[in-house]
Amino acid sequence: MIRVTELKLPLHHPDEALAAAIRQRLRITPRDMIRFAVARRAHDARDKTNILLVYSVDVTLKNEAAVLARFRKDRNVQVTPDTRYRPVGTAAPDAQRPVVIGAGPCGLFAGLILAQMGYRPIILDRGKVVRERTQDTWGLWRRSKLNPESNVQFGEGGAGTFSDGKLYSRIKDNRHLDRKVLTEFVKAGAPPEILTEAHPHIGTFRLVKMVENLRQTIEDLGGEYRFSTRVDGLDLETDGAGQRHVRGLHLHDGGYLAASRVVLAIGHSARDTFAMLHEAGVFVEPKPFSIGVRIEHPQSWIDRSRFGADAGHPILGAAEYHISHHCSNGRTVYSFCMCPGGTVVAATSEEGRVATNGMSQYSRNERNANSGFVVAIDPARDYPGDPLAGIALQRHWEERAFVAGGANYKAPAQRLGDFLAGRPSTTLGSVVPSYRPGVTPTDLAECLPDFAVAAMREALPVFGRQIEGYDHPDVVMTGVETRTSSPVRFTRDEGLQSLNTAGLFPAGEGAGYAGGILSAAVDGIKVAEAVARSMAAA
Structure with missing residues (x-):
């Protein structure tokens, strides 16, 4: 097959126009083309009076070699890449079972890949199975009752379960591991269009069922889940060369689990686990993150601003935005994790603190759009010294937000006009907070x-x-957004193991190596492969 990219057609083009555009681009007749399939579809709305659809298509021709020879210098006409996933190995019959700590996107795919290679992983998660966890999460949202071990951050599916379910990232990987993730998601029940849309998303309700189906796949392959199981300590030994090795894990209930290969996929909010690892001497360093608020606009405002007269077109869906500004005080302000047609949710995992996040369903049909409106901060400038100082900074502002909200898990909020004027809000306006x-x-x-x-x-x-209306006085800002990413990085070596603790494989967002569902899942695959290689070499 041949992949043809950058085929641009008007938003309102007839169905037959795409086939005609392929023939025109390749300079072929209808009889030369056997079939074609859309590999990717995006839209270009920079000119909202003339929105374009941008296609990549895979084409099967009668004489592909001749066409490729004719376009050998054209980067938009190439052989279709082979995106099939190939495992790096197979487990030996007597291989010790690796352990994965955390059942978020990273831990889930680390466990899946290990299971598919025959390693029968044991997956530990401090939280509950996804449906029980969902009930606990609603307990905070509806009754102001927080379960510190089962919430937006902790439990099966990880923080990504209660998000917009975005499945795109800026990672570059010539092995197409992102395709492996999307393919497994479709097998687990995701809509097939995530394989072709440029900015695919799933939404919380669909993610719940997919997470359950992926768990069943892992268990069918010999993997084992243990929920409500927190790791409170490492059992380490030092060999004759002075190298530290993992021997096992101490569990919160006093139990012990022998393990020589441990994937550390704990997410960006496992602050007590960060402290335990630091105390155990695992190499950790501070990492930049951001702080700010969630900002809400009526979705219709964003749609009109981005799409003009085509706002509401079913192909375009709910409009998104990505914006940033470098300020005179040297700081960068930017939008983060924009959730079209979604809601702002309570995302704390610790008592006496308020933290916010955004969430959407697959339909993205709620009244408001919301986004993180955040400011980048840096360890050297803002929390130097202690590698865990970023956690202290997060906690400080989350505690201030808890008090300002009324010390009952309500969040502090302000009209944008009042925020600009430097006066407290006493009431809110036409934009209703979610x-x-x-x-x-x-x-x-x-x-x-x-x-x-x-x-x-x-x-x-x-x-x-x-964006027209972005700074409307009635826009609602809700605080605080502190969990944009992990405030620490558990640095790893070329084999993806901890710099100073062999057998420990830091992974995903909590280790500082991912940002979002897709990149975390891809990192989980890479770490699972590193585990397999290390076991094969032992």
Whole structure:
């Protein structure tokens, strides 16, 4: 097959136009083409009066060699890449079972790949199975009752379960591991269009069933899950050469699990586990993250701003945006994890603290769009010294937000106009906040660092010039957004093991090597392969 890319057609093109565009591009007749299939479809809305659909297609021809020879210097006409996944090995019959800590996207795919290679992994998660975890999460959202071990952050599926379910990233991988992830998701029940859409997403309700189906696949292959199982300590030994090795894991209930290969896929909010690993001497360093708020606009405003008269077209769906601004105080403000047609959700995992996140369903048909509106911060500048100082910074502002919200898990919120004017909000306006268990109008400047407040006030009018209505006075800002990414990195060597602890494989977002569902899942695959290679070499 031949892949043809950058085929551009008007949004309202007839069905037969794509085949005609392929023939015109390749300079062939209808009799030369056997069939074609869409490999990818995106849209170009930079000119909202003339929105284009941009296709990549795989074409089967009667004489492909002749066409490829004619276009040998054209990077948009190439042989279709082979995206099939090939395992790196097969487990020996007596191989010790590797352990995966964490059942989020990274741990899930580490476990899946290990299971598919015959290693029968043991997967531990401090939280509950996904449906029980969902009930606990709703307990916070509906009744202000937090379960610190089962919530938005902890439990089967990880933090990505309660998100927009975005399945795209900026990672570059010539092995097409992202395709492996998407293919397994479709097998587990995801809509097939995630294989072709440029910006695929799933949504929370569909993710729940997919996570269950992937668990069943892993168990059918000999894997084992143990929920409500927190790892509270490492059993380490030092060999004659002074190299530290993992021997086993101490569990919260006093149990012990022997393990010489451990995948550490604990997510970005396992703060107590970060501290345990640091105390055990595992190499860790601080990592940049961001802090800010969730900002909400009516989705119809974003649609009109992005798509003009074509707002609401079913192919385009709910509009997204990605914006950033470099401020005069040296800070960068940017949108993060934009959730079209979604809701702002309570995302804390610790008592006495408030943290926010965004979530959408597959339909993306809720009233508001929301996004993180955040300011990048840096360890050397903002939390130097202790590698865990970023956690302390997060906790400080989450505690301030808890108090400002009323000390009952309501979140502090403010009208954008009041925020710019430097006055507390006493009421909200036409934009209705979606956060549950509710919001308290207040002054968000009391819940954020001064440098972040100054940068956000500078950026809002700039963003308003890019997206009509972005800086409308009634727009709602809800605080605080602190869990944009892990505040630490468990640095690893070329074999993807900890720099100073052999057998420990830091992975995914919690280890500082991913940002989102897809990149975390891909990292899980890479780490599973590294585990297999290390066991084969032992």
